[in-house]
Amino acid sequence: MSVLLELFIIFAQIGFLTFGGGMAMLPVMQRILTDRGLMTLQETIDMVAISQMTPGPFAVNAATFAGMKLAGVWGAAAATLGVMTPSFVITALVSHYFFKFKESALVSSALSGIRPVVPALILAAVWGMGAASLTDAWTWAVALISCGLVIKKVNPAWVILTAGLLGALLLS
């Protein structure tokens, strides 16, 4: 029981602090887990690798991995619920007011300033991903074709699945 509670509390803290992306939390997460003697440094390095190779947000994947390793399936459930709890509480409170006042003059004029900056934020994320993943002609071709297909309204899930299968066959 105490291990489950500890996992829940640790990952609730991590979930709360995940401001602006899970990867930003990584050093803090590593320090908490190793300082408490829950994981070795090598295990946290494996945790990062696995979290990036599996679907889903980094923080949630890392929580499931750590929980599973330390206390099995129940540990995984405790850590994953822990990392999600701050989001549950905060968005449940905020969404009520956000959608209620969205049409109000004040909120809609704030949104008129926020909407144009969001594409800039996404473009910067594309830039970061591209710099890390587009290393040769093959990966550039995959990225450009994926972009064209999604503009033509092909479902991105199929694009990603196909790119993964092609990668396994051709890039391995």
Add this chain to the structure above:
Amino acid sequence: MPDSLKLRDYLRVFRVMFKIGLFTFGGGYAMLPQMSAEFAERCKWLKPEEITDIFAVAQSLPGVVAVNASMLTGYRLGGRKCAFVAALGSTLPSFLALIFVTLGYQAFIENRYIAGAMAGVRAAVAGTLAATVFKLGKTTLNDRWGWRLFALALPLTLLSVNPVWIILGGMAAGLARRAVTKRIK
């Protein structure tokens, strides 16, 4: 979406969010292409600019961005209960995947087919996200005001200024514009 949801509607939201979670590699913005394809293009439950709004709010709040975005989407579609259904739907695939992978993760890390698949997936994620910026940009960058803010925000994000500050800056600009135009009138 109807005002009072039936079990069938919850299951539908769960199913779509589960599919989105299954094919989202990398958190936060990596979800956007599928959110926009499923909710704005396919079932037309949300307008493209609503998806932009949801991600701006999700990014500005503490917590995991992808979970925040799922909760907000669910809330918008069917209230509080639907928010939890959406968040559980989008995270269940990662939970299940990690349970199995953790059992034999050394082999998983060293597997060359998985490494190849990930190289393909990462390139595709960058491409699909680029397409989504293009689509969302079409709905939000339709006047000089929008382009000016975009042009101001882009260099700041590339210099890795925290996204929260950039969103707050946009908010301040929107409010300031309203105050100024009101005074002129």
